[in-house]
Amino acid sequence: MIRAFDVVFALLGLIVGFPVLVLIGLIGLFDTGAPLFRQVRVGRHQKPFTLVKFRTMKKGTASVATHLADGSSITSFGRFLRKTKLDELPQLWNVLRGEMSLVGPRPGLFNQTELTDAREKQGVFRVRPGITGLAQVNEIDMSTPELLAEVDRRMIDSMSLKNYFRYILLTLQGKGSGDRVKS
Template identity: 70%
Template structure:
């Protein structure tokens, strides 16, 4: 049932949100010249996939986890997109393709070996990564790999349709600060 909801909401989001997606894309051309951000991430069962987001940092920013990036790399549009979580909208395409779910553990980089190992030990990597999840609404980011993996495992163990909608509702209502960056 959760996969059905993922597909339904991804189709609705991409269709109804198309004008917003197009507007952000056009503004992004003037902000960075390259409004879409693509990056290889760890998917279900460690399978790589290409995550799609709106670019929030300068194109020459090092490809590191957000908590390791410098805050000065965030563009003016990027600051707005991160605050409103609109930078995540293109990931609905990843959801539609079956690479992600709306709710699940946030996909990490392959260079985040400690987090991958912590998630592997707890069975978290067997799930589709998500756009949001329990860790995000509790402001737990990838700078604390063990706590993040424990929270991800707890979320997956208690996953139900009710919990799925709870995480989406809390995210839409603004709960969670998103990925942190160095100040």
């Protein structure tokens, strides 16, 4: 049932949001020269997939977890995209492709071995990663891998249509600040 909502909402979001996606892409082109950012992430059953986002950091920035990234590499436009969470919009394509869900554990990087191990122990990889979830709306990020894995597990165990819509609504209302970046 949730997969059906994912497909419908992702498709609607891409169609209705197309003008916004194009506008952000054009501004991003002038901001960084490459508006889209692609990165291989850990997916369901630990299979790799390529996550797509709007670029918020300068080209050439090291591919590390956000909390380890240098904050000075974030562009002014990138700060706006992160604050409004508009940088996440291209991930609707990942949702449509079945690589992600709107709600689920945020996908980590393969070099985040501590997080991957903690999530493996908690059984987190049995579900699709998501754009938002319980950890995100409670400002728990990848800098605390054990806690994040525990919260992801709690979300998975308590997932219902009500919680699915609750996490989406809280995200749209601006709850949660996203992953912290080093200053």
